[in-house]
Amino acid sequence: xxxxxxxxxxxxxxxxxxxxxxxxxxxxxxxxxxxxxxxxxxxxxxxxxxxxxxxxxxxxxxxxxxxxxxxxxxxxxxxxxxxxxxxxxxxxxxxxxxxxxxxxxxxxxxxxxxxxxxxxxxxxxxxxxxxxxxxxxxxxxxxxxxxxxxxxxxxxxxxxxxxxxxxxxxxxxxxxxxxxxxxxxxxxxxxxxxxxxxxxxxxxxxxxxxxxxxxxxxxxxxxxxxxxxxxxxxxxxxxxxxxxxxxxxxxxxxxxxxxxxxxxxxxxxxxxxxxxxxxxxxxxxxxxxxxxxxxxxxxxxxxxxxxxxxxxxxxxxxxx
Ligand code: UT7
Numbered sequence: 001x002x003x004x005x006x007x008x009x010x011x012x013x014x015x016x017x018x019x020x021x022x023x024x025x026x027x028x029x030x031x032x033x034x035x036x037x038x039x040x041x042x043x044x045x046x047x048x049x050x051x052x053x054x055x056x057x058x059x060x061x062x063x064x065x066x067x068x069x070x071x072x073x074x075x076x077x078x079x080x081x082x083x084x085x086x087x088x089x090x091x092x093x094x095x096x097x098x099x100x101x102x103x104x105x106x107x108x109x110x111x112x113x114x115x116x117x118x119x120x121x122x123x124x125x126x127x128x129x130x131x132x133x134x135x136x137x138x139x140x141x142x143x144x145x146x147x148x149x150x151x152x153x154x155x156x157x158x159x160x161x162x163x164x165x166x167x168x169x170x171x172x173x174x175x176x177x178x179x180x181x182x183x184x185x186x187x188x189x190x191x192x193x194x195x196x197x198x199x200x201x202x203x204x205x206x207x208x209x210x211x212x213x214x215x216x217x218x219x220x221x222x223x224x225x226x227x228x229x230x231x232x233x234x235x236x237x238x239x240x241x242x243x244x245x246x247x248x249x250x251x252x253x254x255x256x257x258x259x260x261x262x263x264x265x266x267x268x269x270x271x272x273x274x275x276x277x278x279x280x281x282x283x284x285x286x287x288x289x290x291x292x293x294x295x296x297x298x299x300x301x302x303x304x305x306x307x308x309x310x311x312x313x314x315x316x317x318x319x320x
Contacts, residue, residue, distance in 0.1 A: 001176065001227075002125065002128070002129040002170055002172060002176075003125075003170070003171050003172065003173065003174030003175060003176035004121070004124065004125045004128065004136075004168045004169060004170050004171065004174060004176050004313065005168065005169055005171055005174045005175075005176070005313060005314045005315065005316045006166050006167075006168055006169075006282070006297075006313055006314070006315045006316060007067045007068075007069070007135070007166075007167040007168060007169045007316050007317070007318060007319070008063050008064075008066035008067035008068075008166065008167045008317070008318045009063055009066070009164055009165070009166045009167075009279055009282045009283045009286055009291075009315075010059045010060075010062035010063040010065075010066060010164055010165055010166075010283050011059060011162065011163070011164035011279060011280040011281075011282070011283025011284060011287075012055045012058050012059040012062075012141075012162060012163065012164065012280075013044040013055075013160070013161065013162035013270060013273075013280070014044045014045060014046040014047065014050045014055065014161050014162065015044070015047065015050070016044060016045050016046070016047045017042050017043075017044055018042060018043055018044065018045050018160075019031075019041065019042045020034045020035065020040070020041060020042065020157070023156070023157050026150055026156070027150065027151060027152070027153040027156060027157070028153055029153045029157055034157050037245075037247075038157075038158060038245045038246060038247070038267070039245065039246025039247070039265070039267055039268055040157070040158065040246075040267055040268060040271045040272075041268045041269060042268075042269050042271075043159065043160025043161075043269075043270055043271030043273075044160050044161050044162055044270065045145040045160065045161055046143050046145055046146070046161045050143075050161075051085050051143055052081055052083050052084050052085055052091055052141050052142060052143040052161075053084065053085045053091050053094045053095070055141055055143070055161070055162065055163060056079055056081075056091050056092075056094075056095050056139050056141040056163070056165065057094070057095050057098045057099065059139065059141065059163065059164050059165040059279075059283075060077075060095050060099060060137055060139055060165040061099060062165070063137070063164070063165040063166055063167050064099070064137070064167060066167075066318045067135070067167035067318050067319060068318040068319030069135055069167065069319055071099060071100065071101055071102070072102060073133055073134060073135050074101050074102060074105065074133065074135050074136065074137050074167075075102075075105050075127070075128050075131045075132065075133025075134065075135055075136055076105050076106045076107070076124055076127040076128060076131065076133075076136040076137070077092040077093075077095055077096050077101060077105065077106075077107040077108075077136070077137045077139075078092055078106075078107075078108060078109070078110055078120045078123055078124050078127070078136070078137070078138050078139065079091040079092040079095065079108075079109045079110070079120070079139040079140075079141060080109070080110045080111075080112065080116025080117045080119060080120040080138075080139065080140045080141075080275035081109055081110075081111070081116065081139075081140070081141050081142055081163075081274075081275055082111055082113055082116070082142065082144075082147075082191060082274060082275065082304075083142045083143045083144050083146065083147055083274075084109060085143075090107070090108055090109035091109055091139065091141060092107045092108055092109050092139065093107050093108075095137070095139065101137070102133075105131065105133065106127050106131070108123075110123055112182075112275075112303060112305060112307045112309070113189070113274060113275070113303030113304035113305055113307060114242050114244065114272070114274045114275060114277070114301055114302060114303025114304065114307075115180075115242070115275075115301040115302055115303040115305070115307040115308055115309045116140055116274070116275030116301075116303070117138070117140030117275050117276075117277075117278045117279055117299070117301065118178075118180070118278070118299055118300070118301045118309035118310060118311055119180060119307070119309055120138045120139070120140065120275075121138055121166075121168065121178075121299075121311055121313070122178045122180060122309070122311065124136040124138045124168055125168070125170070125176065125178075128168070128170040129170065134169055134170055135167055135168065135169050135170075136167070136168045136170075137165060137166075137167055137168075138165070138166050138167075138168055139163065139164070139165040139166075139279070140163045140164060140165075140275040140276045140277070140278060140279045140280075141162075141163035141164075141165075141275065141276050142159075142161060142162070142163055142273050142274040142275055142276045143161045144159040144160070144161060144200065144272075144273070144274055145159070145160070145161050147191060147198075147199060147200055148199060148200055149199035149200070152199070154202070154204060155199070155200050155201070155202055155204075157271075158244070158245075158271060158272050159200065159271050159272045159273070159274070160270050160271030160272065160273050161273065161276075162270055162273045162276050162280050163273055163275065163276025163277075163279055163280055164276060164278075164279025164280045164282065164283045165279060166279055166282070169316060174313075174314060175229065175231075175296065175312060175313065175314050176311065176312065176313055177222050177225045177227065177311065177312040178222075178309070178310070178311050178312075179218050179221040179222050179225075179308075179309060179310045179311075180307075180308070180309040181214075181307070181308050181309065182305050182306060182307045182308070183305070183306045184305060184306070185306065187203070187206075188202070188203050188206045188207055188210065188304075188306060189201070189202045189203070189207055189303075189304035189305075189306070190202075190304065191304065202304075207244075208245065208247075208248065210302060210306055211244065211245070211248045211302045212248055212251045212252070214302040214306075214308035215241055215242075215248065215251075215252045215300050215301075215302060215308075216251075216252055216255040216256070217308070218300045218301075218302075218308055218309065218310030219233070219239065219252070219256060219298060219300055219310060221310070222298060222300075222310050222311070222312045225312075231296070231312070233256055233258050233262075233298075234258070235296060236262065236296050236297065236298050236312075237262070237291075237292075237295035237296050237297065238262060238263075238264055238285060238290070238291065238295060238297050238298075239252075239256075239258075239262055239263045239264075239297075239298045239299075239300065240263075240264050240278050240281050240282060240285070240297060240298070240299045240300070241263060241264075241300050241301070242272075242277050242278060242300065242301035242302060242303065243265065243266060243267035243270065243272060243273070243277040243278075243280075243281060244267065244272045244277070244302075245267070245272075246265060246267060246268070249263055249265055252300075264281050264284075264285055264290075266280070266281050266284055274303065275303075277301075278299050278301060282297075282299075282315075286315075291315055292315070292317070293315065293316060293317035294314065294315070294316075294317075295314065295315045296312070296313075296314050297311075297312070297313055297314065297315060298310060298311070298312050299311050299313065
């Protein structure tokens with residue numbers, strides 16, 4: 001299988017910070033409940049002029065700049081999201097227009113909820129393999145605040161807005177493994193439009209049980225893939241899990257028996273940004289100097305659908 005690597009990444013969040021105390025003025029909740037059950041202390045919500053599309057454009061522009069490649073060389077644009085500004089045009093199409101990206105390439109959104117960025121990387125790999133160009137733009141971005149029922153304390157305290165974008169490069173030699181799966185159904189988590197399900201609805205406990213099954217399974221399955229390279233978890237520099245709940249990530253760490261510092265967490269200040277959480281975490285790792293050229297990564301997520309997915313991929317750093 002043709003491999004890909006991540007050439008650059010850039011994250012973004014809206015300007016308005018909303019603390020747990022702020023949430024307690026909206027619904028009957030408190031900082032202690034949210035912090036102890038989830039690890040979340042604050043999140044960001046979009047204000048006037050900010051949206052999924054505007055954030056996707058800004059993050060993509062920065063990721064392209066960091067990549068050091070020319071925009072003419074982009075061979076696909078994919079945005080993982082469930083909260084785009086419009087049902088159509090896609091977020092990806094509006095990013096293409098705003099940044100003046102090439103026209104003779106596939107441009108689309110992917111919906112796999114919180115597993116979306118993982119799915120989008122895999123779709124990007126496939127599209128680059130089938131096309132003539134070497135680079136792709138893969139975005140994970142959400143504006144979930146507009147899809148939350150702000151009277152439902154069991155969901156509205158959990159989510160936030162933001163995400164990131166990555167430039168990927170196809171490379172024959174690159175390490176790349178993928179695991180994707182789904183167990184379709186609307187019973188556990190659902191978000192519809194124009195009916196009773198127009199807000200995020202979720203059976204939190206069932207999602208929790210699913211997550212602590214899916215995430216360790218993805219990691220084990222990735223490590224077990226036989227591609228001729230013998231790789232154990234100790235060869236991996238960072239495991240970046242979907243940032244939904246600190247207790248879920250702690251469970252994954254415990255099962256892995258690895259050093260907890262390998263498992264990045266930033267949901268304390270972003271909440272759950274769904275498809276945005278993994279690129280946002282990668283961008284923070286990069287900006288803090290922890291994500292270095294040549295690092296091997298495992299990225300793993302779970303979400304509504306239900307969906308799950310993981311990739312093993314390396315970080316290349318820009319061409320500049
Ligand atoms: O990207 C995927 C998205 N979803 C997830 O990752 C969710 C995964 N699930 C979870 O993170 C956890 O199940 C939750 C954080 C959602 C809930 O934690 P829990 O420990 O499973 O709590 P619970 O649902 O059992 O609720 C316990 C109590 C209930 O009260 P009673 O029935 O025991 O009297 C809730 O009504 O806590 C109450 N409660 C709240 N209290 C204060 C629920 N939400 C809140 C709240 N503030 N925001």
